[in-house]
Amino acid sequence: MVPTAKRELIHAQDQWSIAQLRTALESALSGSGPALGFGEISSANVSSDVAVVVTTSGSTGKAKEIHLSAAAVMASAKAANRYLNAEIGNSWSLLLPLTHIAGINVLVRAIELKSEVKDFRNTNEYAKVDFTAIVPTQLHRALTSESKLLKHLQDATAVLVGGAPLSSDDRNAALARGINIVTTYGMSETSGGCIYNGTPLNGVDVKIIENIIYLRGPMLAEVALEDGWFRTSDMGQLENGKLVISGRSDDQIISGGEKISLSTIERELNENFNSIFIAFAKPDQEWGERLCIATTLELPQDTISHFLKNKFGGHATPKEIHKVDEIPVVGIGKPDRAKIIERLVK
Known part of the structure; x- marks a missing residue:
């Protein structure tokens, strides 16, 4: 049965000391004080069994609240x-x-x-x-x-x-x-x-x-x-x-009828070139979606293309490679694909 009673939620403040945070968190966990929210929380009340609320961007970059007992x-x-x-x-x-x-x-x-x-x-x-x-x-x-x-x-x-x-x-x-x-x-x-x-x-x-x-x-x-x-x-x-x-199951694109996992492309590039890459897609009349790569490295396009083609096949050859000044991140350091798409997909 889902609890129907509500519990007050207060927001952790940036200026709080570790001691203040710890006291508020201990009260939230013991039930002697209000629940504690971290980040951009919109809720003012939560279910009675919720002690901690955090936000997560997930894979889409769109923040959502996660309620934890x-x-x-x-x-x-x-x-x-x-x-x-x-x-x-x-x-x-x-x-x-x-x-x-x-x-x-x-x-x-x-x-x-x-x-x-x-x-x-x-x-x-x-x-x-x-x-x-x-x-x-x-x-x-x-x-x-x-x-x-x-x-x-x-x-x-x-x-x-x-x-x-x-x-x-x-x-x-x-x-x-x-x-x-x-x-x-x-x-x-x-x-x-x-x-x-x-x-x-x-x-x-x-x-x-x-x-x-x-x-x-x-x-x-x-x-x-x-x-x-x-x-x-x-x-x-x-x-x-x-x-x-x-x-990830939610980052596959289909280019020319072939499925491509963007996270798998990124992982292989990151490990081979010891840097951070972001793979993303753009709509394409011929391919349906075309694979694109963003990187801070100065690399010839052929170097990346040959590596991916040899690793995964011709369908994994990127159609565009973008040199960027920095790779945007979200949360605690995950490359922000949504931000790259916002910047580079017109």
């Missing part, structure tokens, strides 16, 4: 701490924005451990902590240019890396430099990461139906379910019991 958020935190063998008093550092579930989760995990959170979001001076969480862009910067951040990550017992695909080059480089990275997969609808290093956290179930990933467990938000399962927009497979993500 205290039980879901705490189940996620407990499962994460259990996987990491975290103990009461172990500290976390905050390197992610609190407008994203990954940043909020750092606070919740620390609450569960009765431990300290050290806020390093706006500084390049760090202190040693037991655990932290970052996105692949931050890891890449640590490996290539930010030596103090690199030392911070090396000193941590484990570093969660999620929010976007991690290239194999950066993964291998991180391990070689002594960073104990744990790759995470999840989304706001699952209270953040629920698959660590390809393995479901305690209480989480995963299944694959026609290449689509379905998830089930106590960490789910108030979302539509199919026989108790949450249907993601991601494609993948189980290999030796581990989940391997292969792309």
Whole structure:
């Protein structure tokens, strides 16, 4: 039965200290205070069992609210701490924005451990902590240019890396430099990461139906379910019991009658050229949709075209390649395809 009673929702303020945020979050989770919203929240009231509200842009770039119960958020935190063998008093550092579930989760995990959170979001001076969480862009910067951040990550017992695909080059480089990275997969609808290093956290179930990933467990938000399962927009497979993500189901285009996964194109380009690419489509009278690529690299079109043709076949040869000054991002560092389309598709 869906709760009909309403609960007040207050918005987390940018000027709040970590201590103030933690107090408000603890009250929201315990039920002794109002629910807490992060980001651009329009709701003033929520269902009585909702403790946390976040916004997510998803794959379309259009923000939507995700309503999470205290039980879901705490189940996620407990499962994460259990996987990491975290103990009461172990500290976390905050390197992610609190407008994203990954940043909020750092606070919740620390609450569960009765431990300290050290806020390093706006500084390049760090202190040693037991655990932290970052996105692949931050890891890449640590490996290539930010030596103090690199030392911070090396000193941590484990570093969660999620929010976007991690290239194999950066993964291998991180391990070689002594960073104990744990790759995470999840989304706001699952209270953040629920698959660590390809393995479901305690209480989480995963299944694959026609290449689509379905998830089930106590960490789910108030979302539509199919026989108790949450249907993601991601494609993948189980290999030796581990989940391997292969792309998204909602980013396929059809060009000349052939299906092309934009995320798969991006992943292969990113890993081969060690940079960030965005693949997108433009309407085309001949092809239906034509594949286009945006990149900050100065690369001959033939270089990209030959690589994709050899990898996927002639239908994956891009019809346009756009050199841009920067790749726009959304959320905690995901390349913003919607913004590129807005700029380049006339």
